[in-house]
Amino acid sequence: MSLTQAFWAIIRRDLLLAFRRRAEMANPLLFFVMVVTLFPLAVGAQPNLLQTMAPGVIWVSALLAALLSLDGLFRSDFEDGSLEQLLLSPHSLSILVLGKIVAHWLVTGLPLLLIAPLLALFLGLPERAMPTLWLTLILATPVLSLIGAIGVALTVGLRRGGMILSLLVLPLYIPVLIFASNAVDRAASGLPVTAQINILLSMFLLSLVLTPLPTAAALKMSVN
Amino acid sequence: MEHLPQIKLEVADLSCSRDDRLLFSGLNFSLSPGQVLLLEGSNGSGKTTLLRVLCGFREADDGQIFWSGQPITESTFFADTAYVGHADGTKKELTVAENLRFALALSRSGKYSIEAALEKVQLAGYDDNLVQTLSAGQKRRVSLARLLITDKILWILDEPFTSLDRQGITLIENLIYEHVKQGGMVILTSHHDLSLPQMNLQRIHLDSCH
Numbered sequence A: 001m002s003l004t005q006a007f008w009a010i011i012r013r014d015l016l017l018a019f020r021r022r023a024e025m026a027n028p029l030l031f032f033v034m035v036v037t038l039f040p041l042a043v044g045a046q047p048n049l050l051q052t053m054a055p056g057v058i059w060v061s062a063l064l065a066a067l068l069s070l071d072g073l074f075r076s077d078f079e080d081g082s083l084e085q086l087l088l089s090p091h092s093l094s095i096l097v098l099g100k101i102v103a104h105w106l107v108t109g110l111p112l113l114l115i116a117p118l119l120a121l122f123l124g125l126p127e128r129a130m131p132t133l134w135l136t137l138i139l140a141t142p143v144l145s146l147i148g149a150i151g152v153a154l155t156v157g158l159r160r161g162g163m164i165l166s167l168l169v170l171p172l173y174i175p176v177l178i179f180a181s182n183a184v185d186r187a188a189s190g191l192p193v194t195a196q197i198n199i200l201l202s203m204f205l206l207s208l209v210l211t212p213l214p215t216a217a218a219l220k221m222s223v224n
Numbered sequence B: 001m002e003h004l005p006q007i008k009l010e011v012a013d014l015s016c017s018r019d020d021r022l023l024f025s026g027l028n029f030s031l032s033p034g035q036v037l038l039l040e041g042s043n044g045s046g047k048t049t050l051l052r053v054l055c056g057f058r059e060a061d062d063g064q065i066f067w068s069g070q071p072i073t074e075s076t077f078f079a080d081t082a083y084v085g086h087a088d089g090t091k092k093e094l095t096v097a098e099n100l101r102f103a104l105a106l107s108r109s110g111k112y113s114i115e116a117a118l119e120k121v122q123l124a125g126y127d128d129n130l131v132q133t134l135s136a137g138q139k140r141r142v143s144l145a146r147l148l149i150t151d152k153i154l155w156i157l158d159e160p161f162t163s164l165d166r167q168g169i170t171l172i173e174n175l176i177y178e179h180v181k182q183g184g185m186v187i188l189t190s191h192h193d194l195s196l197p198q199m200n201l202q203r204i205h206l207d208s209c210h
Helices: A003-020 A022-043 A047-073 A075-080 A082-088 A093-122 A127-155 A162-188 A194-210 A212-223 B047-054 B096-106 B114-120 B136-149 B166-181
Strands: B009-018 B021-031 B035-040 B062-067 B081-084 B154-158 B185-189 B200-205
Touching (some): A003 A022, A003 A093, A022 A047, A047 A075, A047 A162, A082 A093, A082 B096, A093 A212, A127 A162, A127 A212, A162 A194, A194 A212, B009 B047, B047 B185, B136 B166
Parallel strands (some): B035 B200
C-alpha cells in the first residue's frame, strides 16, 4: 500500500491502542490537572499572586505532563517487536514515525489544550490572555512531542532510560517554556505578543521538518 | 507470484562480534528462489544476530550482503523480506484482524486474504479476539498469518517452532514447502529436527564459521 495509507494506518492504530489503554493514557492529563489545582492550596488564597503565576504554573505543568507521557511513545512497540516490523517496512521510517508522533500528540497534547483554559480561569488568568494561552498551547505542545520523540528513540533500548530521557529533553524544552509563558504573561498585561508567537511558530515548523529524521535514525540504533 | 529468476541473496565474507567475542567470520553463502537455509549452532553462536544483520537491524563488522547483485540498502530487499522474530510483533490490545490489517497497510498484499490466512494457520473464528487472550502458540500462528497475507519473497524466521504443538510444526513445514515451491526463499533457525523432505535445503553450522 502507499505511504499515505501507511501513515494514516499507523495513526489509526495508535489511537485505537490509546483508547484500549485509556486509563494509562489519562495519567499525564490527570497529573496536569492535579499540579495546577494544588498550587492555590499551597500558595494560599492570594488572588493577585496566583494571577501573576498562572502562565508559569500552567506551562510548567503542561511541560512536565508532556515529559511524563513521552516514555510510552515507543516503549511498547520496542518490547513487542512491532518496531522491528516498522523498520522492515519498505516505507520511509521517518514518515511512519511522524504518524506515531501525531497520534501521540492527539492523545496527550490535545486534551491539555481543551482543559488548560478551564484551569487558567481557575487561577484567575485575565480573560484577554486566553486566546494567547490557546495559541501557545496549539503551537508548542506539538513541539514538545516532536523534540521528545528524539529523546525517547535514543533511550528506548536502555532498561532505565527515564532519568537520561529527562536530562536529554528538558534543556531542549526550556526555550519553548520561556517563549510560551512569556507570551501568556504579556498578553495578561495587555502587551503585544506577535514576536513570541512567531518564534513559537518557527519552532513548530522547524521541529516538524527536522525531528522525524533523527528520530528514525535513533530508533534504528536502539533496535540494534 | 511471478518473480524474476535473477533474484538472489548473496552474503560475502560476513563477520560479526558481540561484546568483544567473535560470533562468526568469513561467512559466505548464497540463496536462490526455491531454496531453504537452515542455520544451526549452539546457544549463543550468533544465529539470531546473523538474522538481525540480514534484516538490517544491526550492522555487520565486516562483509557485504547483496540482493539481486546490489547492496541490500540500495535494493528492494526490505520490500521483499518478512521477519518473524522472538517477539511476535503484534499488539496485545488489538484484535487478531486489526493486527493483520495493520501489517497489510505496511506492505504489499499477498495472495491470501486475512480470513483465508487465519483459516490456513487454524485460527479461523479468532478474528475478533484480542491478541492478549491467545496462547503463546496461537500468537505465533498470528505472526505466521502475517507472512501469508503479505507478498514477500524472503522469509526470515527465528525459531519459528517455539511454543507450537506438533500440528503447528507440521503446519509451518507445509507453509515453508508451499512458499519455496512458488519461488520463495526461507532462512530459519531451529533446534528441531526438521523433516522438510524433498526440499532444496542448505545447512550452515555457525559454530564452525570462525
